[in-house]
Amino acid sequence: MKKNVMLALLLAGMCTLSACGKDSDSAGISINQGTINEDVPENNIQTDVQNGYIATGGMETPEVPVDVPATPETPVEISPEVPAPETSETPIEVVPEQVAEDTENTDTPETPVDDTSTPSVIDYTPETAKAGTPASTAVLPANAPTPDDYNYGASPVVYDIPGIKYIDNVLIANKSYSLPADFYPELDPTCLNQFYKLQNDASYEGLNIYLSSGFRSYDTQDYIYNDYVSRDGQEVADTYSARPGFSEHQSGLAIDVNQIDDTFIGTPEAIWLEQHCWEYGFILRYPQSKQDITGYKYESWHIRYVGTDMSYKIHNKALEMNDPYLTLEEYFGIDSYYH
Numbered sequence: 001m002k003k004n005v006m007l008a009l010l011l012a013g014m015c016t017l018s019a020c021g022k023d024s025d026s027a028g029i030s031i032n033q034g035t036i037n038e039d040v041p042e043n044n045i046q047t048d049v050q051n052g053y054i055a056t057g058g059m060e061t062p063e064v065p066v067d068v069p070a071t072p073e074t075p076v077e078i079s080p081e082v083p084a085p086e087t088s089e090t091p092i093e094v095v096p097e098q099v100a101e102d103t104e105n106t107d108t109p110e111t112p113v114d115d116t117s118t119p120s121v122i123d124y125t126p127e128t129a130k131a132g133t134p135a136s137t138a139v140l141p142a143n144a145p146t147p148d149d150y151n152y153g154a155s156p157v158v159y160d161i162p163g164i165k166y167i168d169n170v171l172i173a174n175k176s177y178s179l180p181a182d183f184y185p186e187l188d189p190t191c192l193n194q195f196y197k198l199q200n201d202a203s204y205e206g207l208n209i210y211l212s213s214g215f216r217s218y219d220t221q222d223y224i225y226n227d228y229v230s231r232d233g234q235e236v237a238d239t240y241s242a243r244p245g246f247s248e249h250q251s252g253l254a255i256d257v258n259q260i261d262d263t264f265i266g267t268p269e270a271i272w273l274e275q276h277c278w279e280y281g282f283i284l285r286y287p288q289s290k291q292d293i294t295g296y297k298y299e300s301w302h303i304r305y306v307g308t309d310m311s312y313k314i315h316n317k318a319l320e321m322n323d324p325y326l327t328l329e330e331y332f333g334i335d336s337y338y339h
Contacts, residue, residue, distance in 0.1 A: 141319060144312035153194040153281030155307035156253055159185070167332045170306055171251050174329065174336035175295040178245040179218075185252040187215040191281075191305035195255055198273075198280040207269050212301070213256035216249035239297050243338070248285065253305045255282075260301055270300040274325070278315040281308040287325035294327055295336040304328075 145152040158169050165177040173179055195211060202209045216224070222244035228237040248254035257264075257273065264270050274284050285304040286296045306314070306328075318326035329336050 141316040142312055144309050151194075151197060151280055151308065153305070153308040153311075154190050155309060156188050156190065156305060157185075159183075167334070168310070170310060170328070170332075171253065172328065172332070172334065173246065173248045173251045174334075175242075175246055175338050176334065176336050179247075179250050181218045181245055183250060184217055185215070187255075188252045188305060190307075191253050191255070194280045194282070194305060194308075198277065198282070201276075202269070202272055205272065207272055209257050209269050209273060211255055212258060212260055213249065214254075215252045216247060218244050218250060221245075221247045221250060238295075238338070239291070240299075242296075246338075248302075248304055254285065255303055255305070256299075257301050257303070265298070265300045273303065274300065277303050278311040279308075281305055281311045283311055283314055283328070284325050285327070287327065290325070290327055293329050293336065 147154075155169060156171065158166060158171075161180065161183065163178075163180045164183070165172040192214070199209050199211075221242065225237065225241050225243055228241045231237075242248070249256075258267075258269055274287075277284060282303040282305050284300070285302050286294050286299040288298040288300075291297050314326050314328075314331050317331060318324055323330075328334070
């Protein structure tokens with residue numbers, strides 16, 4: 001009897017539990033992230049998977065997410081509203097503005113450059129001349145270059161020909177000393193090579209110096225001179241053109257550059273040529289205000305090659321005499337007029 005009562009009670013309890021489970025399913029109750037939400041359907045698996053959970057028979061068990069993409073609710077990057085921590089509170093380097101301000105407000109005065117400690121030109125060498133030092137500012141004699149130096153120019157060839165005048169191995173061709181009509185040396189190779197050096201160095205300073213006229217034969221000069229005479233008359237022509245046999249161009253040692261007229265005067269090329277031609281073995285043959293000495297008007301385009309040994313001697317003598325452009329007539333004490 002007692003056993004029958006116990007069995008009946010057990011069967012009644014089991015029926016009650018089965019009914020409760022059925023009622024829970026029909027009520028649509030599910031557990032999501034530890035909170036009871038009555039409105040969530042049983043089969044809302046897609047939503048649960050997105051949140052990192054899998055629904056199992058109405059009850060949801062949290063699962064450890066694997067490489068779950070970040071959702072907008074949990075951004076990885078710092079949002080614009082949340083600025084990154086400022087590092088300026090503990091700066092490592094001083095910002096440029098502070099450097100400029102500290103420099104301007106420093107109490108240590110700048111050390112002034114003493115422009116009077118040394119003269120503007122210590123030694124007027126080819127190096128200082130290439131830097132743009134005018135010839136008139138030279139204060140010390142220049143040492144002539146040696147054969148190992150870049151700008152060295154050997155002395156011209158000395159011809160053992162009757163009728164040619166030499167002084168210290170320098171050929172003289174002016175109104176007082178003529179050349180034989182058959183003397184035809186062409187342009188001296190050393191003279192031309194030194195001109196190329198001069199031309200090249202001038203180009204580095206943005207200047208264009210080019211050869212316009214070199215060697216002229218006796219016959220060519222005869223034609224040129226007589227053409228000028230027929231145009232301007234002999235008296236005027238003699239002031240700017242040599243008679244045949246008296247032209248330096250026949251010596252093969254004279255070069256006319258650029259424009260062979262007064263438009264060349266005062267150009268950057270003309271100024272540079274006057275200041276630096278001596279460094280390469282040339283002299284300005286017919287300087288300004290020397291017409292009574294040379295017999296010719298000022299020709300800023302006409303240079304004469306004598307070699308660097310002689311050009312440096314003439315240059316240093318000019319410094320000694322405070323005369324920037326010494327002529328061959330002045331240096332050797334000779335005249336120049338048609339006898």
